[in-house]
Amino acid sequence: MAGKKWTRREFLGFGTAFGLALVGCAPQPAGQTSGVAGGDQPRYGGVLTAWTGGDPPNYDLHQNSTYMVLWPLAPCYNLLVQFDPQDPNRVIPDLAERWEVTRDGKVYTFYLKRGVKFHHGKPFKAEDVKASFERIMRPPKGIVSPRQGAFAAVDGIETPNDYTVQFVLKRPNPSLLPNIAQGWNVIYPKDILDAKGDMKNDAVGTGPFKFKEHIRGVSIELVKNPEYHVSGRPYLDGIKYFIIPDPNTALSAFISGQLLMYRPRLKGDAEEAKRQLGDRIVIQTVQGYSFDTLNVNARRKPWDDPRVRLAVSLAIDRAAAIQVLAQGDAVIGGFMPAGGQWALPEEELKKLPGYRSNKAQEIEEAKRLLAEAGYPNGFKASMLTRKGADFEPISVFLKDQLAKIGIEASLDVLESAAAYDRLNKREFDLAPWGHAIALDDPDAVYGEFYLCDSVRNYSGICDPEVDALFEKQSQTMDVNERRRLVQDMERRAVQTQSKIILVWRLDRTIHWATVRNYRRHPSLYNNQRMEDVWLAQA
Amino acid sequence: MTQYVIRRLLMVIPVLFGVSVIVFAIMRIAPGDVATMILMGSGGEGGASAEAIAKLREQLGLNKPYHVQYAEFMLGLLRLDPGNSLWSGQPIRQELAQRLPITVEVALLAILVSWVIAIPTGILSAIRQDTWVDWIFRVVSIAGLAVPVFWMGTLVIMALTYCCRWIPPLGYTDPLRDPWRHFQQIVWPTLVLGFFLSAVVSRMTRSAMLEVLREDYIRTAWAKGLRERVIVIRHALKNALLPVITLSSIQLGNLMGGAVITETIFTIPGVGRYLVDAIFHRDYPVVQTIVIMLAVIFVFLNLVVDLVYGWLDPRIRYT
Numbered sequence A: 001m002a003g004k005k006w007t008r009r010e011f012l013g014f015g016t017a018f019g020l021a022l023v024g025c026a027p028q029p030a031g032q033t034s035g036v037a038g039g040d041q042p043r044y045g046g047v048l049t050a051w052t053g054g055d056p057p058n059y060d061l062h063q064n065s066t067y068m069v070l071w072p073l074a075p076c077y078n079l080l081v082q083f084d085p086q087d088p089n090r091v092i093p094d095l096a097e098r099w100e101v102t103r104d105g106k107v108y109t110f111y112l113k114r115g116v117k118f119h120h121g122k123p124f125k126a127e128d129v130k131a132s133f134e135r136i137m138r139p140p141k142g143i144v145s146p147r148q149g150a151f152a153a154v155d156g157i158e159t160p161n162d163y164t165v166q167f168v169l170k171r172p173n174p175s176l177l178p179n180i181a182q183g184w185n186v187i188y189p190k191d192i193l194d195a196k197g198d199m200k201n202d203a204v205g206t207g208p209f210k211f212k213e214h215i216r217g218v219s220i221e222l223v224k225n226p227e228y229h230v231s232g233r234p235y236l237d238g239i240k241y242f243i244i245p246d247p248n249t250a251l252s253a254f255i256s257g258q259l260l261m262y263r264p265r266l267k268g269d270a271e272e273a274k275r276q277l278g279d280r281i282v283i284q285t286v287q288g289y290s291f292d293t294l295n296v297n298a299r300r301k302p303w304d305d306p307r308v309r310l311a312v313s314l315a316i317d318r319a320a321a322i323q324v325l326a327q328g329d330a331v332i333g334g335f336m337p338a339g340g341q342w343a344l345p346e347e348e349l350k351k352l353p354g355y356r357s358n359k360a361q362e363i364e365e366a367k368r369l370l371a372e373a374g375y376p377n378g379f380k381a382s383m384l385t386r387k388g389a390d391f392e393p394i395s396v397f398l399k400d401q402l403a404k405i406g407i408e409a410s411l412d413v414l415e416s417a418a419a420y421d422r423l424n425k426r427e428f429d430l431a432p433w434g435h436a437i438a439l440d441d442p443d444a445v446y447g448e449f450y451l452c453d454s455v456r457n458y459s460g461i462c463d464p465e466v467d468a469l470f471e472k473q474s475q476t477m478d479v480n481e482r483r484r485l486v487q488d489m490e491r492r493a494v495q496t497q498s499k500i501i502l503v504w505r506l507d508r509t510i511h512w513a514t515v516r517n518y519r520r521h522p523s524l525y526n527n528q529r530m531e532d533v534w535l536a537q538a
Numbered sequence B: 001m002t003q004y005v006i007r008r009l010l011m012v013i014p015v016l017f018g019v020s021v022i023v024f025a026i027m028r029i030a031p032g033d034v035a036t037m038i039l040m041g042s043g044g045e046g047g048a049s050a051e052a053i054a055k056l057r058e059q060l061g062l063n064k065p066y067h068v069q070y071a072e073f074m075l076g077l078l079r080l081d082p083g084n085s086l087w088s089g090q091p092i093r094q095e096l097a098q099r100l101p102i103t104v105e106v107a108l109l110a111i112l113v114s115w116v117i118a119i120p121t122g123i124l125s126a127i128r129q130d131t132w133v134d135w136i137f138r139v140v141s142i143a144g145l146a147v148p149v150f151w152m153g154t155l156v157i158m159a160l161t162y163c164c165r166w167i168p169p170l171g172y173t174d175p176l177r178d179p180w181r182h183f184q185q186i187v188w189p190t191l192v193l194g195f196f197l198s199a200v201v202s203r204m205t206r207s208a209m210l211e212v213l214r215e216d217y218i219r220t221a222w223a224k225g226l227r228e229r230v231i232v233i234r235h236a237l238k239n240a241l242l243p244v245i246t247l248s249s250i251q252l253g254n255l256m257g258g259a260v261i262t263e264t265i266f267t268i269p270g271v272g273r274y275l276v277d278a279i280f281h282r283d284y285p286v287v288q289t290i291v292i293m294l295a296v297i298f299v300f301l302n303l304v305v306d307l308v309y310g311w312l313d314p315r316i317r318y319t
Helices: A008-024 A067-076 A125-139 A178-183 A190-196 A247-255 A267-280 A305-315 A320-324 A359-372 A392-403 A414-425 A442-449 A462-476 A479-494 B002-029 B034-040 B050-060 B065-080 B092-127 B133-145 B149-166 B179-211 B216-224 B228-258 B258-266 B271-281 B284-312
Strands: A047-052 A081-084 A087-093 A096-099 A107-112 A154-161 A165-171 A209-215 A219-225 A236-241 A282-297 A377-384 A407-414 A430-436 A499-512
Touching: A047 A067, A047 A107, A047 A247, A067 A209, A067 A219, A067 A236, A081 A165, A081 A178, A081 B133, A087 A096, A087 A178, A107 A125, A125 A154, A125 A165, A125 A190, A154 A430, A165 B002, A178 A377, A209 A236, A247 A267, A247 B149, A247 B258, A267 A282, A267 A499, A282 A305, A282 A320, A282 A392, A282 B092, A305 A359, A305 A392, A305 A499, A320 A392, A320 A499, A377 A414, A392 A407, A392 A430, A392 A499, A407 A414, A414 A430, A414 B034, A414 B271, A442 A462, A442 A479, A462 A479, B002 B284, B034 B050, B034 B271, B065 B284, B092 B133, B092 B179, B092 B228, B092 B271, B092 B284, B149 B179, B179 B228, B179 B258, B216 B228, B258 B271, B271 B284
Parallel strands: A047 A236, A377 A407, A377 A430
Antiparallel strands: A081 A087, A096 A107, A107 A165, A154 A165, A209 A219, A219 A236, A282 A430, A282 A499
16 A cells, blocks of 8 residues: 555554643633632632533423423522521521411411512512412413412412512411422513413523523523622522433533532442542532332232232331442431421331331231232232333332242333323332422322322322321411321321332432532422522632 | 436335324324323423323323324425424424534534544455454454444543543534534544444445455456556445445434434434434424434435445446
């Protein structure tokens, strides 16, 4: 072959130069700003780069349930009241400066902030609160409201003047404030709702950041609202959410400094980032509001037999589940979030069947129950399994656990859309699943999952006594008395095996140490506004 | 020739009709729907009552009879307006206009990279058959065939992360806005895909070259005393390229809709990701539009390849 040949030296030289050129163009950790020195004094400027796993289907928070909508849009809005970023169970003012509750607990009066403007210039008034919540509570035609049920106790909303709103209730409802404070229930401008009917293509709120751009499949960008009604906020110039479906890429983006904030699903990913970056990053771990569970379809035989359901619960080693499913980053729990103000104490939980430490004895008991139910040699069952690294391990773990009492489970692995379809149509025997809740509130949790007509009562188990206790606690304004009722309800409900709870996961957000003043809320859906967050100089 | 082209173009009509019916039917047969996906969330975090799902289905027009849905979609497509995505509500045409150039760019560059790697190595392997050069290239190309592209992409990302604490800038930047940033974003997926494709192209080039190099006219060329470069490039390679071009055209067609994993790993908003997201979300009109578009691309690529045959091999004539 004729022509100039590359010598080895030339080839290596070119390769090195090319590689260095590419590396040399490496961006520094995003969001850094120049100027004022760092330290612990809040400083202005910089862009926070954060992760989200996919494009929001639309921008209407009232009509959606996925974090992919809430995270990038929450900073554009305010709520009427909010959860205290520093105390996850405490409700504090937001657009309502203060509120009063009548002695009978049936009228909540909110006094609104003055001088607040929406991003399009319209002043914020009581009519906006009324329009927003009426839309959530009684959605007009064409509007879907997944959290409508949380406001069943509300009879109507009145606006005595432009800066006062009254929620008039049919009965006392201590869950009203936490439900209003949910991150989903943002205040929309009435004029846009009236003109367009929905907010699917608009992101106009009163929040600290304005919507700038959404490049589908790439990013969502927000910029500082210079007219924000909270003095001195926000600190950041903007937030950029990068849409990264692949967790490996997201972790790499975090380690390389392109993302300043990430929420890894796996504990191992957070640890890997820590190994790589040491004290340059912070891992915030909280007892989260997500749990792994087994739904048992009591509409089908033999799952309609309480002995069979109890046998399944007895067979499952929760301590092993914590290690296998969450690498030790989880705790046992009942239906209410573990460690929360309504949960049964752990010592009491550990005495309940299925939670006891002597598993050998529990397995013997489970086999005896199965024999009594007519299945001395066990039986075969199918396990509806969502495809994906988050879900398949739960089924694999449970298959192994159930084999100990002779239940031979086959995995029916389906991608999400098909699995949802089967779950919603209740076409399954066993359905291991992962759920997340928005609130540590009995009305929210039981209302969603454990009442006879709950939307997500996938097992179909209906205990009228649980429903009666629910009604009673839901109207009890005294916190201690309510807690007693809730725990009575919990003791009874957990034993129905309406869901067999495996673990309550710890949840984590990792961020670069330059990101200051961010406090992770146990719920995925709260404290996502970032108005207090600032970036220190690296 | 003109008659041949017209005939081939007319054949597109029944092909596209068949494709449209099949993809429409498959999407409706698949369990699950976009209303459930919107309400429950991609991660399944939310809950949805049967009532809410039914309401949203009605709102999205999914309760209409199938023949009405099909007719509405096809009429829109004929006007080059396939409507809006059920998932996002955004116009599909606008979304494709943004994504298609990205996919085309990555696909063409990947094919180019594969040729740059594969054709010289294939030629060298063939003309140095059973020497150490041939063995090295064969081992590398077989390794390339054996390594899945998603694994290679992940390895590249991990290697860059752990060795350099650097990965390509996230997302996609318009080349006219910032060419250097654009280059950094495009070069890695292009190299990964190009290397992956080069394995099979290299094998094909080697086989075709070996066959051609044994032809009488090549022996004649050697006997005439022509230089090796002239024999290999001008006489052998041109004829050996026919199967390589066929293969590359199929690869190009596949890349137009199938580079999804690479697009996902390197966060490139191309058509592949759009298609797969749409399948997972049961976003019927998006899936239908992209599949039909891919069918059109395949049909035209095949036509172009057939016409190129005639240029490469004067013995081939179309009537």
